[in-house]
Amino acid sequence: MxxxxxxxxxxxxxxxxxxxALSSMRGSGGPAAAAVRSxxxxxxxxxxxxxxxxxxxxxxxxxxxxxxxxxxxxxxxxxxxxxxxxxxxxxxxxxxxxxxxxxxxxxxxxxxxxxxxxxxxxxxxxxxxxxxxxxxxxxxxTTSDVILVRAAAENIVREAKPPATGPKGGLVRFVTSGREAKFARNDETLVTRLKKSRQARALGALVRLGSAAAAELVAASGFEVVVLDHSRGAEDLLGAVALVHAASRAGAHSLMRVPALSQAHLRRALQVGVEGIILPGVESAEEAHALVELCLYPSRNLRDDSHAAEARLKNQPFRRMDFSFAPPLVEFYGQRVAEFSRRQGEALLIAAQVDSPEGAAHIREIVKVEGIDMIFVDAMRLSGADVERIETAAKKHHRLLGGLLVPGCHVEDMYRAGYKLVCAASDHGLLAEGAKACLKAERPVE
Structure with a gap:
């Protein structure tokens, strides 16, 4: 770019x-290289x-x-x-x-x-x-590997599965894949699960080791949400694909905490297939609005404006362009722009992390930004009054509350305070605690 x-x-x-230069090339110290130089x-x-x-x-x-x-x-x-x-x-x-x-x-x-x-x-x-x-x-x-693979797969499926209305349509009944069933029921995504019930809660863990096995073990242990922490961890976007798939195999939802408000990083992060984005350090309504705009790439329509967006797409010169090679979610490969943008707006969790006194001071404006689903609280640099101000504003404007476990608090305390998502651990923290517990149990007392 x-x-x-x-x-x-x-x-x-x-x-x-x-x-x-030649002096740093492989074999440059040998007699042949010396002869060439002389x-x-x-x-x-x-x-x-x-x-x-x-x-x-x-x-x-x-x-x-x-x-x-x-x-x-x-x-x-x-x-x-x-x-x-x-x-x-x-x-x-x-x-x-x-x-x-x-x-x-x-x-x-x-x-x-x-x-x-x-x-x-x-x-x-x-x-x-x-x-x-x-x-x-x-x-x-003219094309991409994803389009070629999808087209070849569609041809095979088309040949293998007769049309339902054809002469052979009633002879064979195919089961619905888990992924199709998931998106046929809109309430299966994290954001809709948390919004549909006042009692809905989720326990999350940060993933920083970059290990798919660790992510799957964390999810299989009972954490409903795995947060790929790119804001501090050493993970990369290519490795994140394996982490998302590992968490999905264990039945967990996956979110990503991105390092900054960057179009390049956000656009590629959404292609990985996470169900939500958490942006740290949000301190103004302008930053929150920019986050929503970038998360709804490429159609840039807000959830309540999907019909107007579809009308615009029909009248613009790019209407014939197939955006399916770069969709916001991997589950939407093959969908047209207006369709997967509409579904993305319903399925994607967009969270603004407030972690500074400046952000707490502007929380009343941040929670009013259309498209922000959750206010995610990191209380390490916040006072008790700041946290209370954030919680009050989020509840008043019907935004979901999420956050890292506050030191000295229990998960149940945060749930009672109105939090829907609490990240109570991290994979490297769990590894360290497990190692300490093992040493304590196995090392003889001197």
Whole structure:
């Protein structure tokens, strides 16, 4: 996601550093390398320059800011290609302004060709690959591995399962998969389970070790919610997929506590398949609103505005674009934008974590933000008065209450105070406690 020429310059500089000098190459200490250096003093420079020539350096433009600065970006020395991502461009545009992106994209394409840089991108809605090549594109990505896998799987299922209304439809009855049954009943997701009953409660645990086995053991032990803690742990988004699946196998819901309000991280976190997002350090209504907007990527519609969003999607030039290769939840692969956005709005838990006196001071404005489901409390830096203020505001505006277990309190105390979700442990804490208990039981008393 490149938005400025400065970012492009930094990228090119890092790419050049990826080709070390001859002295740091494998085998450079041997007699052959010494002979090369003595016979040809410029050999190191030649090899490094040759490596730079072989590596194509491309930046991806996927936001309005990047589109506006494409002329300066294309002029960066050492940059080979500018790659456009129309789906991300559509998602970054303000509501109702998606139509102007196609014209702006054509202007940006001309700027890239004028700078004599290679032009690449994903297939633009309304264009064929031939049209894009004729327009000057050097590289066109027409599909993705997920779309290819899904299409092949659908073909096999279509051949194996006869239509229900056909002549063979009544001969075989297929069972409903667990995943289909889960989403056929809307009350199976965490947010709806907590909202549908005043008595509904959930016990959670933070996962920081990055171990799928640990996540499954924690969930199988009786914790209903597993929170992937990316705000402090050493986890990565690729490894999070295995953790989500492990928690699901044990029957637990999975949430993710993200490190910051970042479009790039949030967008990819939602693709992992978690049922909710917790953003730490929320201190204003503006930050809470930005969280909701990013969580409802790419259609950017609030829950109460789904019909208007579907109407807008039918009238915008990107309406024929299949967003299914990058859905907010993995269960929604293959769904169209309006459909999975509507279901996502109903199924996704969006939580704003208040953990500072500044956030507590603005809690009355934060709880009024449409789309925030839960106020998540981390009381480590809060006074008793701050915590009470947060709890009162959340209850008054009918927001769910969640939080980390307050030191000195019991889980039952927090449930009685109105908390719906209490994270009472972490996987590394449980491991440490288990090790201490084992040593205490096995080590002889001196």
């Amino acid at each position: 490149t938005e400025t020429a400065e970012q492009a310059v930094q990228f090119v500089a890092m790419a050049r550093k990826s080709f070390p 016979a040809a003093p410029m050999a190191s420079h030649f090899l490094r320059r040759r490596g730079e020539d072989l590596l194509m350096k491309a930046v991806q433009v996927e936001t309005e800011a990047g589109l506006a600065n494409v002329r300066e970006i294309a002029k960066v020395e050492g940059l080979d290609m500018v790659f456009f991502a129309p789906v991300e461009l559509a998602a970054s545009a303000p509501r109702g302004q998606e139509a102007g992106l196609l014209l702006a994209l054509e202007t940006a394409e001309a700027e890239v060709k004028r700078a004599k840089k290679l032009l690449g991108g994903m297939l633009v809605p309304g264009r064929s690959a031939e049209m894009m090549f004729a327009a000057g594109y050097d590289l066109v990505c």
